[in-house]
Amino acid sequence: MLFTALPIFMMIVLPGVFIFVLWRAAFKSKLEWGMDAGSTIFLIAWLFQSANWSWIGIWVRYVWIVLLAVALIMSWRKIRALPIKVAYTGSQKFSLAIYGFLMLVFGYYNVMIITSYTTKEEGIDLVFPLKEGAYYVGHGGDHVMMNYHNEYPPQKYALDILGLNGLGTRAKGFLPEELNKYAIYGDSLISPCNGTVVKSENDLVDMTPPEMDSDHPEGNHVLLICDQHPATVLLAHMQQGSVAVVEGDNVTTGQYLGKVGNSGNTSEPHLHIHAELDGEGVPIRFDGRFLVRNRVIKPGK
Missing domain, CATH: 2.70.70.10 (Glucose Permease (Domain IIA))
Known part of the structure; x- marks a missing residue:
């Protein structure tokens, strides 16, 4: 339980960056927005459940949920008229691949957390x-x-x-x-x-x-x-x-x-x-x- 800079970075800086990017990014399609939104949701869900929030206050994690909801609504309003997908450039395909990778990683983390909530062993x-x-x-x-x-x-x-x-x-x-x-x-x-x-x-x-x-x-x-x-x-x-x-x-x-x-x-x-x-x-x-x-x-x- 020793304090290190990494947990504070994970609980404050990382979700802040993801939410800010979701809110401000100039997306070209609904697919691109969906991949970014998905990776951000999985990240926030993982931190909400697994981070030790007693370091900075157990209610802070709910702030991220509220900010995430606001970012999703505001960014959707900006992209709702965009096509589902477009012809992507090489750099855009790379960005989609990064989003996909992050969704897999944070999705896996969430599955592991869910498995920790119960045990079939008698106690x-x-x-x-x-x-x-x-x-x-x-x-x-x-x-x-x-x-x-x-x-x-x-x-x-x-x-x-x-x-x-x-x-x-x-x-x-x-x-x-x-x-x-x-x-x-x-x-x-x-x-x-x-x-x-x-x-x-x-x-x-x-x-x-x-x-x-x-x-x-x-x-x-x-x-x-x-x-x-x-x-x-x-x-x-x-x-x-x-x-x-x-x-x-x-x-x-x-x-x-x-x-x-x-x-x-x-x-x-x-x-x-x-x-x-x-x-x-x-x-x-x-x-x-x-x-x-x-x-x-x-x-x-």
């Missing part, structure tokens, strides 16, 4: 482990495009949960060093099920973003087995000194476990949760819902 149903506030799925789903954990079999269906502030961002700033500027930092974690604690850690320091402790990947954590399923459930990156349970404790659904921190191999405060059985990730559903990136959860509402 474990849990109660969402955060009680108050607004939370955002930064990584989640059944495809690597939506969830980088998907590449690692034990964490295939892992989720990274971020908090949201009033502006719809995960923090005050892009990557502040002060932990209390992250919306989720210090929020209380509750047990997602009735079960037994099989391991816990409480003494690791909270790292200063973007520093990470790769020697202790889970950081302070609670590992438990729920009564309804043999998988182990890991809640990781908890706040130093906040973990309230130890190995062997029996816990009940809703029982306080500790607080969200920034310990372990993490670039910023968030909750990492996954279920694992025999080295394979197990799908997690919260109150029957399979969560994917860009889902917003408001417990109790």
Whole structure:
């Protein structure tokens, strides 16, 4: 989740350029307009679903939908009297080929995202482990495009949960060093099920973003087995000194476990949760819902 210039370019500059070209380009035919419009629609649809919008505000993605609709209407008014196709020059044929290529690429990306929304594998149903506030799925789903954990079999269906502030961002700033500027930092974690604690850690320091402790990947954590399923459930990156349970404790659904921190191999405060059985990730559903990136959860509402 480290900040890089590429995601911001993808979320702001790239869609802006595509929409501007669609709006201002001098098309020679409806075919040329349709190819440009199609590639722009597929691009916006892909970014709308797959980009981590908590960096700049979760509502910004809707701005692009509105601007896209405006560009489509205005550009159509300019080209509606044009023929469906004309005799194209070499450069125009090349442009059509580029549009076709972009439609194939972004169309494929959208198909992969759609496949990530569900899984046929049986999983474990849990109660969402955060009680108050607004939370955002930064990584989640059944495809690597939506969830980088998907590449690692034990964490295939892992989720990274971020908090949201009033502006719809995960923090005050892009990557502040002060932990209390992250919306989720210090929020209380509750047990997602009735079960037994099989391991816990409480003494690791909270790292200063973007520093990470790769020697202790889970950081302070609670590992438990729920009564309804043999998988182990890991809640990781908890706040130093906040973990309230130890190995062997029996816990009940809703029982306080500790607080969200920034310990372990993490670039910023968030909750990492996954279920694992025999080295394979197990799908997690919260109150029957399979969560994917860009889902917003408001417990109790």
